[in-house]
Amino acid sequence: MADSVTDRFLRYVVIDTQSDAKSPTQPSTEKQKNLGRLLAEELLAIGVTDAHLDEHGYVYGTIPATTSKNNVPVICFTAHMDTAPDFSGTGVKPQVVKNYQGGDIQLVGDRSQVIRVSEHPVLKDLVGHDIVTSDGTTLLGADDKAGIAEIMSAAEFLINNPDIKHGAIRILFTTDEEIGRGVDKVDLKKLGADFGYTMDGETAGTIEDETFSADAVEIAIKGVAMHPGFAYGKMENAIRIAGAIIDRLPKDQAPETTRGRDGFIHPTGISGVMEKSNLSFIVRDFTEEGLKTKEALLEKITREVMAGYPGSSYTFTVKEQYRNMKVVLDRHPEIVEYAVEAIRRAGMEPVRGSIRGGTDGSRLSFMGLPCPNIFAGGHAFHSPLEFVSSQDMEKAVKTIVELARLWEERA
């Protein structure tokens, strides 16, 4: 009998795969390959004959086509093996709350850690589910080992049920997503897919086809420095200038005052002495226009503040970080439409969402592999309160299978 998706998940989360932003290597931590090796072996065992781990720690494999049609696109399903550096992933002891009956869930390894319904209202939809948590002393790693387990289970199911018609399906497991380097070494030519789906979202039924568009801004200020005893009417302190700029930032365009589809201007760094100071910002919005408007506002504030300091000067540098993948996905609307339909066929009401951040999928989309994000079922990512429902993981497996079937059907 095949392992359930939960059996797989429980096997993967105990393997420590935390990534490390300070490491220059790829993968950033060698231990990520421990999971990679296991996954490659398990793929071979279920009949994915070309499965292998490459030197960068990525796992590739192919579920061969079962259709006789020759125009079915090649789909890739992808998930990341690493866990976030934000919280320990060493010695994960997964706990299963069988047939959850509602109420707060107290974690057994650290009594101060409680998953509260008031903070995680999604729990109300999970009554009767089996819920997997950590023991409270580590994160769980549902982000994104839930996605990995789901792709593995779907692969096994499709291989064992060759009567289900589908095109060739590529599997890709990446390293270092959590430190923003997840797709640095992906070989898209070798992958040979027409488009992909990351299995890395949260609530069952959601599909995300939007990410922020993101820029970084650096403002370098040169003031007029001199002995404070002789400064009257002459000194222009670059520290005061930087402070004046920060003070004039719109309070309603900050991360802490915005949500949904509203973007923000966010100061991330400040350093300075009297003669010069530097300000770092990140700017976020869902549209290019919104991004440009915010940057224009930031420059206007800077210019106006600087007008009061005629002896000082500044430079204002914008650096592109990433772009909303919707721009790419809108050119291929069926990629998201079919995912919506697959979610419905798997028995859920589809919900379309926007990610207030970037994903591997947004980078892949601009590298030529359009790639929206489908739910994996986990919640409270990057924390000891992380949890995932077994039944929701099964729904994700079903969604993958339906999606494979749908692309063949419509070809």
Ligand SMILES: [Zn+2]
């Ligand atoms: Zn993730």
